[in-house]
Amino acid sequence: MTLFYSIKEAISGFSKARLSTFITIFTIFFLLFILAVFAILSSNVYRIVNVLNANYDMQVYLSNTLTDAEIESLNREFRQMPGVKEVRFISKEAAASEFKQVFGEDIFDALEENPLPASLVILMNEDTKVKLNLEKIAKDLQKRPEIDEVVLHQDAFNALVKFSRISRIVLYTIFVIVLAGSLFMISNTIRLIILARRPIIDTMQLVGATDAFIRRPFIIEGVLQGFLGGGAAAFLVYLLMQLVALQWPGLILLPNYFYAMLLLAGVLFGLVGSLFAVKRFL
Amino acid sequence: MLELHNVTITYPTGDGIRKCSFQVAPGEMVFLVGPSGAGKSTVLKGIYLDEWPAEGHIVVSEFNSLFIAKREIPYLRRRLGVIFQDFKLLNDRDVFRNVAFVLEVVGRRNKEIKRRVLRALADVGLSHKSRKYPQELSGGEQQRIAIARAIVNEPYILLADEPTGNLDPVTSREIMDVLVRINLRGTSLLVATHNYEMVKNYNGRIIRIENGEII
Ligand SMILES: Nc1ncnc2c1ncn2[C@@H]1O[C@H](COP(=O)(O)OP(=O)(O)OP(=O)(O)O)[C@@H](O)[C@H]1O
Ligand SMILES: [Mg+2]
Numbered sequence: 001m002t003l004f005y006s007i008k009e010a011i012s013g014f015s016k017a018r019l020s021t022f023i024t025i026f027t028i029f030f031l032l033f034i035l036a037v038f039a040i041l042s043s044n045v046y047r048i049v050n051v052l053n054a055n056y057d058m059q060v061y062l063s064n065t066l067t068d069a070e071i072e073s074l075n076r077e078f079r080q081m082p083g084v085k086e087v088r089f090i091s092k093e094a095a096a097s098e099f100k101q102v103f104g105e106d107i108f109d110a111l112e113e114n115p116l117p118a119s120l121v122i123l124m125n126e127d128t129k130v131k132l133n134l135e136k137i138a139k140d141l142q143k144r145p146e147i148d149e150v151v152l153h154q155d156a157f158n159a160l161v162k163f164s165r166i167s168r169i170v171l172y173t174i175f176v177i178v179l180a181g182s183l184f185m186i187s188n189t190i191r192l193i194i195l196a197r198r199p200i201i202d203t204m205q206l207v208g209a210t211d212a213f214i215r216r217p218f219i220i221e222g223v224l225q226g227f228l229g230g231g232a233a234a235f236l237v238y239l240l241m242q243l244v245a246l247q248w249p250g251l252i253l254l255p256n257y258f259y260a261m262l263l264l265a266g267v268l269f270g271l272v273g274s275l276f277a278v279k280r281f282l
Numbered sequence: 283m284l285e286l287h288n289v290t291i292t293y294p295t296g297d298g299i300r301k302c303s304f305q306v307a308p309g310e311m312v313f314l315v316g317p318s319g320a321g322k323s324t325v326l327k328g329i330y331l332d333e334w335p336a337e338g339h340i341v342v343s344e345f346n347s348l349f350i351a352k353r354e355i356p357y358l359r360r361r362l363g364v365i366f367q368d369f370k371l372l373n374d375r376d377v378f379r380n381v382a383f384v385l386e387v388v389g390r391r392n393k394e395i396k397r398r399v400l401r402a403l404a405d406v407g408l409s410h411k412s413r414k415y416p417q418e419l420s421g422g423e424q425q426r427i428a429i430a431r432a433i434v435n436e437p438y439i440l441l442a443d444e445p446t447g448n449l450d451p452v453t454s455r456e457i458m459d460v461l462v463r464i465n466l467r468g469t470s471l472l473v474a475t476h477n478y479e480m481v482k483n484y485n486g487r488i489i490r491i492e493n494g495e496i497i
Contacts, residue, residue, distance in 0.1 A: 208360035213387060
């Protein structure tokens with residue numbers, strides 16, 4: 001009855017400001033989606049680093065002249081370095097078979113001798129990785145004669161660490177923009193609908209409608225816009241997560257309430273935005 | 283019970299009404315007669331508190347303009363049925379919903395809304411136009427819709443502002459007959475009009491207003 005009437009009026013209100021309604025829903029959707037992506041990236045940054053960079057942190061290619069004993073002593077030395085979690089030896093043969101796996105052809109087909117160097121792969125502890133200056137360690141190692149080359153597998157990692165530092169700031173900034181943008185869009189749309197319905201509102205007041213009754217359709221409109229925007233954002237994030245999970249299973253862990261929170265955020269924006277407009281323009 | 287006690291309403295331009303006093307008893311028929319610009323509409327606006335008395339006070343049923351809180355105004359207005367000089371019909375909905383609107387506003391149930399709207403439309407003889415839109419109706423028909431909307435919530439008193447304003451004599455008569463019939467059922471009736479000749483044919487009390495003062 002009364003609520004049913006309000007909802008009916010709310011939906012008919014949309015048709016009075018169709019474009020504005022659409023733009024508002026889209027804006028809320030878009031802003032919440034960006035916010036969600038940033039939130040996901042920044043809360044999963046270490047997991048992302050681990051998965052994308054799981055195999056090694058530093059690969060030390062050894063000179064061809066080293067004996068097994070010399071390799072063993074290097075291995076032991078690396079193990080005792082601070083922050084090292086694990087050291088793995090990749091022999092020349094293992095390197096060759098890995099080559100075959102990756103490139104699909106036998107390296108001995110073209111060459112008589114195995115040209116691939118043996119290497120030691122050094123995995124660092126996750127928590128110390130950030131603090132240690134791996135670049136300096138790599139450079140020092142590079143100078144030693146028994147070592148051919150040191151390759152750091154941490155470019156992506158560095159970028160992500162940097163990202164995680166600034167992402168918090170960006171996240172807050174985006175949140176403020178989302179909040180202000182959504183509130184503005186919603187209250188502006190509600191304002192347009194109120195203007196379009198001014199004569200109806202005046203007449204309603206003259207025949208004894210309470211303020212609460214007159215306001216309700218507009219509040220419902222705002223909440224509906226927020227709900228649709230938030231829902232679309234939640235839906236797209238869900239799709240995106242499914243895609244990411246196909247490519248990199250376990251890369252991102254997202255609590256189920258994350259989607260509910262997106263939806264709730266949209267609804268809250270809608271509620272606050274329309275309350276503001278109704279207080280201001282009615 | 284409707285009472286005006288020394289009511290003064292002043293517009294920013296200086297016009298309005300001055301020290302108007304009169305009463306309308308339950309079931310009474312009263313005509314407020316005066317030339318254009320005399321202040322008839324202003325009196326009615328004071329009664330439904332669209333304009334606020336600067337001096338004096340107005341009593342409608344249990345409401346007194348001196349003591350009424352802003353949030354109580356809707357409840358005062360629900361006691362009144364108002365036929366506005368400019369009708370104030372809503373062009374975005376059909377006749378049925380224009381009338382139903384008043385009951386939706388007060389939160390009546392659908393079944394009751396339907397019953398009451400159909401009866402009000404029958405009272406004004408427009409049942410067959412319930413699916414038309416106001417802009418598809420003649421002036422006289424719009425006037426009747428305005429009446430149906432004013433009576434649908436069974437008001438305590440019916441205020442009609444120039445109900446025969448732009449209508450030919452025959453239609454005016456029909457409209458007046460509708461109002462009189464409603465009055466005979468016990469609803470107080472206050473009609474504001476400039477048409478003294480028409481009013482003389484009815485046995486209601488006549489209050490004359492000129493230049494914002496009751497004479
Ligand atoms: N909103 C307003 N602002 C300023 N002055 C107004 C306003 N409404 C009415 N007036 C003035 O107040 C006086 C009384 O107006 P009112 O509308 O009450 O007259 P009326 O008797 O209803 O006239 P009519 O028969 O033409 O409807 C007039 O001089 C009018 O110009
Ligand atoms: Mg008038």
